[in-house]
């Protein structure tokens with residue numbers, strides 16, 4: 001089979017292809033695993049973090065990809081063979097221990113033995129991949145492959161971030177950054193919180209226009225002052241500056257959720273710039289979202305099958321994964337990028 005694999009960590013730039021097109025054997029599912037024939041795989045900012053070493057793969061070469069839609073081709077021992085042929089999605093979690101206090105309370109995203117697709121185990125930038133059967137998610141028939149893929153991470157992590165905001169209908173919600181995740185969460189927020197007004201801070205005028213089209217009442221640059229004070233902010237940028245600016249802007253009792261597995265700068269910039277009175281005083285809350293649980297992924301897919309939750313998708317063939325990653329890094333984003341495998 002063919003796979004786009006990471007052999008060496010390094011900066012993603014237009015002068016270096018981060019991944020190599022390799023021909024390798026189709027993997028065999030271990031006990032408890034399934035083999036998926038991949039139809040398509042979403043491209044996520046976390047892949048930049050893997051390639052550039054902020055959350056490096058457990059081994060090299062590694063096949064990235066954790067927003068995978070495909071069909072079950074084969075099952076390993078101890079897996080019901082009836083699921084062969086079923087269309088499934090594979091998201092960020094490849095496996096977790098199943099026994100710890102987090103796993104047994106539905107928080108497998110916090111399991112100490114958590115393994116991630118495309119980082120700790122080979123992911124979906126390939127014709128086939130294996131995953132633990134209990135971490136494969138049935139995909140509602142109404143969703144097209146390329147629309148379902150970005151829901152698995154961009155959509156589902158966004159849904160988790162929105163829940164962690166503890167938003168009350170009528171409160172103002174803001175996004176900093178407006179890429180693959182934010183454009184989906186905005187649609188979820190409009191569905192669940194019809195009286196909530198939404199603000200979007202984004203550098204790129206294309207993203208700002210897109211936000212208004214999807215129903216934001218205001219969009220502007222990070223430096224601009226919006227007409228409303230947000231009670232909740234979801235930060236989807238790779239930078240620290242919007243986090244500080246957002247904390248300063250929050251209403252008393254406001255909540256900010258950082259929706260990123262890693263920031264592009266992992267140093268202490270945030271702490272150096274954080275001022276108690278300006279940024280935290282008045283019971284403001286700053287928290288992170290640690291990826292997704294199975295329940296988040298399934299709820300996102302189910303929601304998308306009932307209400308309009310349409311990802312804006314740019315499609316690339318698998319062999320052009322490098323181009324998709326380079327464009328993602330350069331900020332040429334409107335919506336989500338998806339790699340297709342074969343002619344579908």
Ligand SMILES: [Zn+2]
Nearest residue numbers: 044046153154
């Ligand atoms: Zn992701």
Ligand SMILES: [Zn+2]
Nearest residue numbers: 097100103111
């Ligand atoms: Zn566990």
